[in-house]
Amino acid sequence: MAPKRVDRAARREDVLDAAVRVFARRGFAATRIEDVAAEAGIAKGSVYLYFDSRDALLRAAFARVAARSERLTAAAARPGRPAVQRLADLVRGAVAMLAAEPDLARIMVDLWSTGRARPGTPPGGTAAPALDLAEVYRAYRSVIADLLAEAGRDGDLRPGLGQAEAAVVVAAIEGALVQWLVDPEVPFADLADPITTTCLNGLRPRP
Amino acid sequence: MAPKRVDRAARREDVLDAAVRVFARRGFAATRIEDVAAEAGIAKGSVYLYFDSRDALLRAAFARVAARSERLTAAAARPGRPAVQRLADLVRGAVAMLAAEPDLARIMVDLWSTGRARPGTPPGGTAAPALDLAEVYRAYRSVIADLLAEAGRDGDLRPGLGQAEAAVVVAAIEGALVQWLVDPEVPFADLADPITTTCLNGLRPRP
Amino acid sequence: MAPKRVDRAARREDVLDAAVRVFARRGFAATRIEDVAAEAGIAKGSVYLYFDSRDALLRAAFARVAARSERLTAAAARPGRPAVQRLADLVRGAVAMLAAEPDLARIMVDLWSTGRARPGTPPGGTAAPALDLAEVYRAYRSVIADLLAEAGRDGDLRPGLGQAEAAVVVAAIEGALVQWLVDPEVPFADLADPITTTCLNGLRPRP
Amino acid sequence: MAPKRVDRAARREDVLDAAVRVFARRGFAATRIEDVAAEAGIAKGSVYLYFDSRDALLRAAFARVAARSERLTAAAARPGRPAVQRLADLVRGAVAMLAAEPDLARIMVDLWSTGRARPGTPPGGTAAPALDLAEVYRAYRSVIADLLAEAGRDGDLRPGLGQAEAAVVVAAIEGALVQWLVDPEVPFADLADPITTTCLNGLRPRP
DNA sequence: GATGAATGAGCCTTCATTCAT
């Protein structure tokens, strides 16, 4: 009669946490369900109580990365301050967030390559829609391009800046991330300033 | 027997070519020896005539990527022109090369994530030396840092630029690459100029 | 405590009812404990309150089929009427009963094939006694053979009829059942008469 | 260069032979791929060189049973002799064939029950058409009904015999088979005559 | 008693690697 007291959703979250840690450590491809189970401290079969398949787990991790991305760009919308400053904040915020959650960052890098054979895409090709990584970056660039344009109108940056320059800003962040992940000695968190300075200076109106 | 040697090496190269194509298309993890054999037009077992194991193939692909990187940085050493220009050439050259060889570029992205469980690193940990991706980027930044310093002395860029700014330049390139690979509509080749302009301007002495 | 007993037994019967329905629908092999629980409207674990194991459930279903068979043959013992008529009644009764309980009939067919690896026979071979399907049919034929002999003495059928002819009568019934189960359009219930007529005529003394 | 000398088709047939033996012994449901491999004297994985999946193996066995059935009914078409005799021959031929290939017969019985969830029918329901067991028996009855009608016109049997009586004849054969499979002491092969005699006598014109 | 979360043995399937031809 007494339904066992387990918060299913919370437990599911625990398993996903564990999965994210293992994915970050081993990569998607090399991660076996058993690894996730071990990390979560449960039995192999129990993973299937919360996720339908290995693939569902991948997709959930993917969704988490996507959610984080959205939080990131959403934060840049804070109005009331000059666009250049919001831009600088966005860059700093992005770097800080990525640096604070290296596991998710690593997963994102994994997604860059897995992107071709998206998680949830069985060999045949019939895939779950999952998260469209291209869309994530498109949104990212779009937000930045808007800020660049606004700053251009403010006279803080050159006028006429657009998608290309937005791509460069995004690139500086993601590229710095890569270098850090490949070589932990690269001081990613400290690169927020050089990135901001270099890019914003580089986009200032020529004297 | 000498001709045999040549033939053998050429054959090996053919197989590696095929492997690179498949790796780029499917990713490391999803590529089976048989896929490579099929792409190379030989039998599965024959792959083992040229490579000791699946892993050796991975390492060979890695080596090829690394070699490409070295060619890249080596080219920047051409003296006789001002450092700023050699820097701009380096950026443009890198972008052009990556854009021209998307297969190798894709593999490089794959390596970023696989890097943790380095190709050649069996679960146990006793690994073949493989190649050190961190080292590749360290060299890359080093070359650029030297050019930045030289340009600083030339008065073309701010003095005092170092590793951090070099990382930003590398980041802009690699980050742009990622966006292109994730979303083919991003005009990677055309980003060479925005990258160069933004970064170099951003590093100019303040007026 | 007595009421508890009754309750428990009734519950057990409910579960077995549910099991029989599912067995008939899905077949033994494809039926999971959870299916039975769902059909019975209880939780998976609760099935074990009434049956020691999946196998015990199978055996109970078997027992039910066997009990039905016994009721069938027992009914044929009614004396006081000529043997030929009791024989005809037996055939009609059997067909009617099978037609009325297709679920049990389906299970019986399942038992024909599962019979080899008798329910209750774990791979090792140390088995619970379970029920002997061969014995069920032996009894069936025996009753019929007795009726045939008696009818022979009555002069209604040929003398000298025995096990072989009894087997033919049983065969006609079971074989008709099979055809119905395989193809629901076969009018099994209506075959009682053709079976009776054909067999009994066929066993009449030659003119 | 030297393509290994193995007759793929023959090998496949060997594996299927082994599978049929195991299916007959253990039943479909209880048969693991490894059992088949062991019976065939090969490694588990090698089964997959010849069959795409466990299910494909089931379907192949199924097809073999179907082919046997067709041979059976086809044989009854021999014209040039009176229909009654061809009918008697058909019954005897069927019994002889079933008795000679008990493995296939056992599989057929397995199919009767598995018929619901036909081999090749994944849980979802999207099935390969495979063999329609209902169709097999329909054809069987149809051939017999034709012979009965012809014999009726010949005056050897009652006129007006049809599907129902055909079903009884088929039933006698299949039902006898069941009894034999359930209890090897039942002399199935010897039942050909009692079946023929009983049924044909039973269908004679009343004096 | 009842529940359903948890477990882990077991089975199907894939694929790197070997080796007889």
Place this chain on the structure above:
DNA sequence: CATGAATGAAGGCTCATTCAT
């Protein structure tokens, strides 16, 4: 040299059974 049949270890998933609540 080249082949591709054969192998068997590994990993995903299912499900009977147990047990804390």
